[in-house]
Amino acid sequence: LTGRVDxxxxxxxxxxxxxxxxxxxxxxxxxxxxxxxxxxxxxxxIAKHLASLEEAGLVASSLQGRSRRFRLTPGPMRxxxxxxxxxxxxxxxxxxxxRRHVAGQRR
Amino acid sequence: MxxxxxxxxxxxxxxxxxxxxxxxxxxxxxxxxERDQLRRWFGADLVLDPRPGGDVRATWPSGDRSVGSxxxxxxxxxxxxxxxxxxxxGFAARVRSATRVEFVLEPTEVGTxxxxxxxxxxxxxxxxSG
Numbered sequence: 178l179t180g181r182v183d184x185x186x187x188x189x190x191x192x193x194x195x196x197x198x199x200x201x202x203x204x205x206x207x208x209x210x211x212x213x214x215x216x217x218x219x220x221x222x223i224a225k226h227l228a229s230l231e232e233a234g235l236v237a238s239s240l241q242g243r244s245r246r247f248r249l250t251p252g253p254m255r256x257x258x259x260x261x262x263x264x265x266x267x268x269x270x271x272x273x274x275x276r277r278h279v280a281g282q283r284r
Numbered sequence: 285m286x287x288x289x290x291x292x293x294x295x296x297x298x299x300x301x302x303x304x305x306x307x308x309x310x311x312x313x314x315x316x317x318e319r320d321q322l323r324r325w326f327g328a329d330l331v332l333d334p335r336p337g338g339d340v341r342a343t344w345p346s347g348d349r350s351v352g353s354x355x356x357x358x359x360x361x362x363x364x365x366x367x368x369x370x371x372x373x374g375f376a377a378r379v380r381s382a383t384r385v386e387f388v389l390e391p392t393e394v395g396t397x398x399x400x401x402x403x404x405x406x407x408x409x410x411x412x413s414g
Binding site: 181182183184185186187190257260261264265267268269270271272273274275276277278279280282 | 299315324402
């Protein structure tokens with residue numbers, strides 16, 4: 178696990194970016210212009226959101242002919258979900274120990 | 285303080301757990317802040333100075349370290365710190381995600397409920413020194 182987890186959650190915190198992700202997972206690789214046609218957002222705004230998704234590692238792009246197509250790269254999303262699972266399990270263990278510790282102190 | 289946490293769709297990565305303890309809030313506060321007590325349940329040698337800006341340092345059984353600072357400490361109700369974990373040492377050290385850890389203590393009829401929330405933060409917002 179690396180410092181990328183916080184970038185993933187920051188990227189996912191925006192509702193438009195979540196819409197972009199939904200579009201990409203439903204429709205496969207698309208261009209920024211195609212996304213702008215499908216979502217109620219300007220092409221400039223879409224380009225900005227795609228850039229931050231790409232920076233977080235959630236999206237990758239490649240040139241096909243003269244158009245740049247964006248696709249989902251789900252690895253970091255899985256990593257982020259794994260992070261949440263691990264942290265939750267750590268706290269389950271810790272709070273269990275805390276309960277036993279506090280109960281033991283009362284005796 | 286960070287930006288207000290609007291709970292929409294829970295995409296912040298926040299992990300929340302809670303436990304009810306058979307002790308009053310003052311006793312629980314000590315269990316959360318005294319090094320000797322922390323050592324018995326936390327799973328790391330955690331030293332924290334419970335006042336805003338106070339140092340937070342931990343050594344994990346693996347040898348990893350965590351460093352950070354206290355954001356808020358209102359005994360015996362509310363404790364928040366930010367920290368990051370450093371894996372390995374020296375040249376090979378790797379900084380893992382920084383997180384914010386918040387404890388909220390709530391008195392109940394039989395004791396105290398502790399709710400803990402841990403969530404990732406950007407390294408830049410960590411503050412303090414390493």
